[in-house]
């Protein structure tokens with residue numbers, strides 16, 4: 001999709017510098033007993049899915065300020081996702097959201113073919129009213145009214161049906177259900193209703209599909225949420241069966257929660273299914289991956305790399321964040337690269353040395369072993385992996401030089417701003 005000659009032109013000016021930086025890093029890593037080519041291969045093989053909705057400007061409950069060239073349709077969104085992958089070569093798949101991305105599956109497949117993209121997990125939406133007879137104001141899969149629950153179940157089954165035609169293999173379920181006042185709901189019976197609905201959806205999963213339950217501590221419900229924490233999510237996955245797993249969204253926890261330990265526990269339980277990457281200072285998925293706590297992102301990857309040989313571990317990685325003041329394409333490119341960076345850095349950890357320090361209770365050296373990997377500037381590896389795959393050494397620079405945003409701003413109809421709402 002993205003003009004190859006413009007990527008090439010942007011690369012040409014910095015290719016010599018990259019070669020020198022790559023060689024220097026290779027020498028440094030060799031002294032530590034690490035083969036840079038092995039690490040580069042890992043960087044090349046890395047992939048994280050982009051959320052279709054992330055290509056639009058996000059908003060808060062106060063307002064939304066769209067930028068120029070906002071994608072109006074799923075086909076525009078796929079064009080933008082293709083730009084992200086063409087330049088970073090790290091985001092070959094897109095996660096769709098139904099009904100926002102609803103279109104003829106044949107047309108979606110044709111667009112995927114044209115853009116070189118594939119489809120990742122499907123995402124259902126029962127946290128807003130999108131035209132059904134029954135309102136989700138007081139809940140969806142856990143609603144007190146059976147007809148409302150049935151509508152929410154049918155919607156999830158439809159998401160599976162659409163996804164099956166697109167080559168997707170998983171459904172992620174996040175609900176906004178909960179309560180705003182103590183006493184508003186019976187928390188136990190509400191959870192039982194949720195489980196009952198999830199069991200109905202589970203029955204509709206094709207043999208080779210998985211279902212992910214995503215927990216969130218608060219919002220839109222401000223007193224309690226039905227799937228508040230990883231414990232509830234694990235209970236759900238265990239009760240549903242072997243095709244059910246937990247999805248961890250980095251922004252969906254209380255401040256200071258040790259997310260890397262949650263990751264470790266879910267791996268132990270055989271129930272970790274995937275991630276939604278983002279970052280936050282105060283709550284939820286408000287900020288781009290790696291902008292606030294890059295070390296925590298590294299520590300999460302440290303657990304994942306440590307466990308990568310675990311039998312049956314099959315993780316779906318996706319970005320899920322809101323971009324309110326940046327060009328969404330730029331934010332998604334930077335985020336994909338930051339997630340890839342943390343993965344590559346975690347791949348540098350000397351695990352034999354770490355295990356030795358842990359056995360000796362040498363806390364200082366154990367911690368230093370992790371930080372040594374985290375402090376390594378792996379940018380030349382990431383840039384080289386992109387270059388070799390036909391991407392840009394510096395994706396932001398190449399993107400800006402090509403003027404893509406100005407082109408789509410001239411071509412696409414202007415989108416109204418105003419009201420609040422998530423993307």
Ligand SMILES: [Mn+2]
Pocket residue numbers: 174214249276320
């Ligand atoms: Mn999420």
